[in-house]
């Protein structure tokens with residue numbers, strides 16, 4: 001049975017005990033509810049919503065208002081998983097002060113719709129909300145400022161979709177030893193700055209193992225092999241609802257094809273008069 005509330009402390013214990021952490025992206029109430037019920041430890045309101053929900057070709061146009069809108073929907077559907085919200089492009093890059101203001105706004109708005117704890121349960125039983133931001137050593141002081149204000153922060157290193165053009169497009173990071181050393185240094189800097197966990201995106205499995213063994217906080221891999229403390233996938237990728245999946249994605253369903261077929265069947269039924277039948281009429 002899936003029941004207990006996921007907290008920063010319970011995630012740390014999972015790393016200590018060698019229990020894997022499962023994280024998924026959600027952008028709306030219904031999906032969040034399904035994932036929460038299914039037992040996801042962390043639900044990420046990823047800025048990948050730019051592509052899979054809003055139809056942009058990158059995460060860059062996503063705004064703070066977009067993130068707040070979708071986060072509120074996700075929080076309404078979540079009873080026990082930890083909710084992590086991506087800080088969108090240019091909402092934290094100007095400096096720690098801007099970052100803290102925007103992280104505060106995200107968390108305040110999200111918390112305003114969080115389900116009240118059940119009667120008789122302490123307030124600490126309501127869903128926990130954290131933010132995630134991309135970057136390594138260059139964002140360490142920003143992370144520190146947000147964490148010091150009491151907002152939990154998840155890091156994100158390796159491939160960083162917001163900076164893909166700076167690094168020559170989407171590619172595996174850390175194949176060369178010099179780049180691997182940079183990623184290890186980024187991981188240590190984030191740990192020292194106070195992140196409670198970090199995403200490792202599209203790096204070699206052996207490097208992900210080195211990072212995982214060298215930091216005390218959980219690592220969550222995407223395209224980073226089996227040695228991370230947890231895994232994350234974009235839900236639209238694992239359900240195959242958004243184009244051809246990447247190599248690192250395991251397909252658990254093909255909802256895109258099924259949905260398109262259902263729409264075709266419905267349209268054909270409407271046009272031929274088969275729908276609605278007597279059983280759907282009053």
Ligand code: KIV
Pocket residue numbers: 025044045046047048049086199222232234
């Ligand atoms: O935006 C997102 O979905 C993410 C995942 C790829 C980790 O950051």
